[in-house]
Amino acid sequence: MKEFKILAVILILVGITYYGIEPYAHSVMHPEVAPADFTFQDVKNVDTKLTGNAANGKTLVEANCIACHAIEAAGNPAVMSNADAAASYGVVPPDLSHAGRIYDANFLANFVFDPVSAMHLQHKYNAESGKQFPMPSYNWMAPQDIMDIVAYLQSIAVKVTDDKAGHKATFEAACGRCHNMQYAGIEATTPADNLKTYMGTVPPDLSQYIKSRGEHYLHSFVNDPQVLLKGTSMPRVGLTEKAQEEVIAYMEEIGDSKKAERNSLGLWVMAYMVVFAFLAYLWKRKIWEEVH
């Protein structure tokens, strides 16, 4: 009985200390932020209730987009090499093959209307800084036309499987123009020198971000970087919840590749220790019977 009391005292002291230096201290250092919004309600320049016409969208895309954007899925190859594109625009413009799938429709429509406000980059691109986002606003375009473009991009969007290969495709489409993922052999399509000029700093390698930032942080951060890192030059990318989950899943598959092994082995080892402790208890009782 006395031993249980001693154990209780130790558990209480250790428990209080643990609570203070882990969950509590982290909640002070990293306060909770507004929940992720995957409908991107704050941008409402385009009436997204309008039903888009993909056929008209195709015409509009061919007239307005493919001069800069590749759309491999629709047979429109890149017009120049990555190095040349980065030198011309600052950053390699995205291939739009995945755009209709990975970007939220509301975000995408509002992005076409005004990229800077959709990406939450007004602090970087404004009259004072004199900087211009490489893609022009299509705020002169009729909302119906914008929705037609969105419908077209959705209609041609590449489907991916729900596995590592699919997650990788989503990751490359969403993050791969700026971020390296050394542990997966992925190099940003935009050369580092261009990125440094374009972003102000070379964006970090994401190999270990699942560990250094963790799923909880990434869930908010990828949704809207400004919420956790005000003033960062990383844009709000506008991923759907599903696309974001795929990105984070890929980061875990690369950065924490032994997770499944760890979880299954862990249970076996703990079960072994339970049996060990039980047998040890029986042995101890047998031995101590003689001396008590």
Next chain:
Amino acid sequence: MAKFKKADSMLEWFDQRLGVVNFAKVMMTEYWIPKNINFLWAMGVLLTMLFTMLLVSGIFLLMYYKPDVNMAFDSVNYTIMQEVAYGWLFRHIHAVGASVVFLIIYIHMFTGIYYGSYKKGREMIWISGMLLFMLFSAEGFSGYMLPWGQMSYWAAYVITEIFGGIPFIGDDLVVWIRGNFYVADATLTRFFMLHVLLIPLAILGAIVFHFYSLRFPHVNNEKGEFFDYEVEAEKYLAGDKKHSKVIPFWPVFLSKDVFVMGVFLIFFFYLVFFHYDFAMDPINFDKANGLKTPAHIYPEWYFLWSYEVLRGWFFEIAGISGKSLGLMAFGFANVIFLLIPWLDRSPTVKPANQRPFFKYWFWILMADLMVLTEFGKLPPTGPNAWVGFGASLTFLVLFLSLPFITKMEAKKAGRK
């Protein structure tokens, strides 16, 4: 040369050459431990086991780790964690083990303080134990640098910077420790040497010394009772095991320890597999970058109390800067535990709860250390800074008042 008769058994063969029968008696079956003990007396064996696990896992890590600023981070996080079969397991055991070993050290140490196991002949046990604590601290600190993550770098930067506050030689000392003007490759390679060679050697020596120091004064017991070990041992050997106050190390004492070890290992492996963030700070999975200071820099949890004693002094008093005062307090905190056998002036060896004044002292110390630990992690801003100052001051006052409190206690006991 002595005459040898042909051995009849393998045991005899070895006994003739190595005296194994006597050795086993001295070390195991007739090494006497008091019977009146609780599971807190198993912490020594737990620590021995944890040190062994750290040593073994460390040897495996050493096969793949590369002590070079350009390779260290990836050799840990890619090669060991993802490429080497079960490399992650060795790293988790090593990292979690290094953190948990301090938890058990603290339990072991405060058990000693609670039961007064540092006086009346047990001073050398205490001194050698505190020596081990210091060596483990150095081992923990040097090891934390090796993965070359952001916290490795910045904790090393901040902690080595502390030495800069020492008068006259401070600045030179910092450069001497780092091997460069800032934390750099030379720092990493020398800390690597310390971590895998010099300090482990010293630890092994200190462990042997610590065990040896137990031999003459014997292990304390739950009541602080002094009795004649030889008489009690004879009783035991004569078969009166129930009335003897001692038990042999093997198998009686160890059978209990093995059980405690089993329970402990369930908890330990839970941490290793499922809850390791506390020992492997997420920030340390960002590669070290000397140009990018993390928002919050803090040492590992087991250094937080002494770090807060240092940090608590944030303003000038009587013309002495807060930094200097903090450094003095920090120096005080790091040697004062060593002197406990002489600060406690009461000759009574009893558990704290049976000592009229010491019991308050003990629990206030516990509370103060917990407050220091907690505020050592929180940002030192606003009221936090004042709590830190109060707790740091309390720590100093507690130790400065200990001789008087225990003297009063001794007088009170004398009057009875």
